[in-house]
Amino acid sequence: MNILRSLLALLVFPGLLYALPMGWLMLGLERKLRAHFQGRLGPPLSQPFYDVIKLLAKSPAPRMKSEAGLLTALPLLAVASLGGALALLPVWAGESGFVGDLVLLATLLEIPPLCLILSGYASRSIYGEVGATREALISIVCNVPFLAALVAMATAAGSLHLTQVVRAAPWVVRIPALLAILFCLPVKLRLNPFSLANAEQELLAGPLTEFDGPRLALWELAHGLEWVALTGFVVTLFVPLRSTQEAVNVLVFVLLSLVLVPLLAILASATARLKIAQATQLLWRWGAAVAAVALALSLFFRQGGH
Amino acid sequence: MSGLERGLLFRLVERARRRSAWLFHFNAGSCNGCDIELVACLTPRYDVEQVGILLEGSPRHADVFCVSGPVTRTTRAALETVYGQLPDPKVVVAIGSCPATCNVFAGSPAIDGPLDRIIPVDVYVPGCPPRPHAIIAGIAQAIETLVRRPASGKERSS
Numbered sequence: 001m002n003i004l005r006s007l008l009a010l011l012v013f014p015g016l017l018y019a020l021p022m023g024w025l026m027l028g029l030e031r032k033l034r035a036h037f038q039g040r041l042g043p044p045l046s047q048p049f050y051d052v053i054k055l056l057a058k059s060p061a062p063r064m065k066s067e068a069g070l071l072t073a074l075p076l077l078a079v080a081s082l083g084g085a086l087a088l089l090p091v092w093a094g095e096s097g098f099v100g101d102l103v104l105l106a107t108l109l110e111i112p113p114l115c116l117i118l119s120g121y122a123s124r125s126i127y128g129e130v131g132a133t134r135e136a137l138i139s140i141v142c143n144v145p146f147l148a149a150l151v152a153m154a155t156a157a158g159s160l161h162l163t164q165v166v167r168a169a170p171w172v173v174r175i176p177a178l179l180a181i182l183f184c185l186p187v188k189l190r191l192n193p194f195s196l197a198n199a200e201q202e203l204l205a206g207p208l209t210e211f212d213g214p215r216l217a218l219w220e221l222a223h224g225l226e227w228v229a230l231t232g233f234v235v236t237l238f239v240p241l242r243s244t245q246e247a248v249n250v251l252v253f254v255l256l257s258l259v260l261v262p263l264l265a266i267l268a269s270a271t272a273r274l275k276i277a278q279a280t281q282l283l284w285r286w287g288a289a290v291a292a293v294a295l296a297l298s299l300f301f302r303q304g305g306h
Numbered sequence: 307m308s309g310l311e312r313g314l315l316f317r318l319v320e321r322a323r324r325r326s327a328w329l330f331h332f333n334a335g336s337c338n339g340c341d342i343e344l345v346a347c348l349t350p351r352y353d354v355e356q357v358g359i360l361l362e363g364s365p366r367h368a369d370v371f372c373v374s375g376p377v378t379r380t381t382r383a384a385l386e387t388v389y390g391q392l393p394d395p396k397v398v399v400a401i402g403s404c405p406a407t408c409n410v411f412a413g414s415p416a417i418d419g420p421l422d423r424i425i426p427v428d429v430y431v432p433g434c435p436p437r438p439h440a441i442i443a444g445i446a447q448a449i450e451t452l453v454r455r456p457a458s459g460k461e462r463s464s
Binding site: 031035038039040041042043044047050051053054057058059060061127200201203204205208209210211212213216 | 318319321322323325326350353355356357358362363364366367369390391392393394395
């Protein structure tokens with residue numbers, strides 16, 4: 001029964017069967033909204049789906065076998081770890097997950113950026129390397145407030161079990177932690193003003209410069225899944241879904257995930273790309289400050305602590 | 307795979323190719339006139355992203371290879387390398403009069419063009435520079451060629 005439930009979470013909801021179309025919808029919505037804010041009509045919502053199909057049907061120029069293998073394995077690993085991360089999201093009511101799944105989830109969410117960095121270096125393109133360096137720097141910078149906020153939540157709840165954390169964390173801690181994590185969301189999705197790594201046109205295509213055909217399609221899939229996983233992570237962490245009606249939980253989860261997309265699109269179209277020093281300053285001055293407040297408060301307001 | 311499934315899959319791929327053509331722009335010694343007109347196609351006035359057309363930063367992502375300029379001797383090697391990096395199926399659009407005929411540079415010892423002496427060209431868009439309408443019409447014609455072009459089998463490994 002438990003295995004069946006886990007498989008269902010991995011493959012159906014909130015796993016791949018839900019997350020793939022949802023990822024395409026989120027990417028399509030973001031592109032559409034960004035186009036509207038720029039005074040254009042923009043592509044149809046189904047655009048990311050067609051992009052992936054087209055890329056899968058291309059046959060790339062020949063490459064060395066070792067390089068081709070590496071450049072296929074890295075995006076596959078990214079897609080797989082995002083699938084795992086989605087399966088861990090505590091959407092279903094009732095006890096699910098296990099002690100320590102917060103740590104596992106945070107790790108799985110960190111693997112795709114790592115794959116991106118490695119593939120930037122593995123592609124041996126100068127643009128890939130510059131993009132990978134930037135991605136490495138910005139993810140270190142961004143993880144300071146991100147992980148601090150998660151630690152604050154876990155300390156306040158006195159548990160590393162996701163379901164427990166979501167239920168028990170007091171609002172005094174939860175709100176500053178939410179602010180810090182929301183601050184990190186555009187950084188993790190590589191959106192403007194934090195689009196340093198994929199810096200469109202400036203670095204050609206950043207770490208993805210040397211990816212082609214099906215390999216690029218895998219990255220597009222990973223990017224869509226990243227949207228679903230990260231928005232879902234924010235929603236499940238901060239909105240306790242404790243209705244006894246499963247359908248209500250699912251609906252609230254889906255709608256709140258979608259609400260985050262226009263907000264991110266507004267930010268992305270209203271801002272220009274920052275330099276790495278400016279982004280660091282912004283993240284550490286404001287993001288880390290809010291996270292530090294959350295950490296300090298969590299020491300005073302912890303529940304059933306040790 | 308049964309005939310029906312094959313047909314459906316092929317139709318889906320054709321539809322995807324028609325609706326998601328990514329361009330790569332190569333300046334082979336152009337005076338920048340055609341380049342400005344090509345970029346104008348992406349602005350709110352023409353907005354080619356409506357039909358899924360994007361200007362990509364990397365040739366490895368692209369389907370449509372847009373070349374402007376008469377192909378000077380210094381750009382020839384880069385042109386050939388970049389053409390080889392585009393994954394199959396691909397089409398080439400010659401933007402402006404320069405890649406088609408070398409224009410006013412014809413006969414110059416510094417010019418290796420016209421473009422079709424170096425790589426196969428599918429669509430010519432004449433003009434000095436051509437208007438964005440003409441460029442969009444040329445790209446649309448190139449996309450129709452792209453849809454019907456078979457991908458050259460499996461990925462070869464060297």
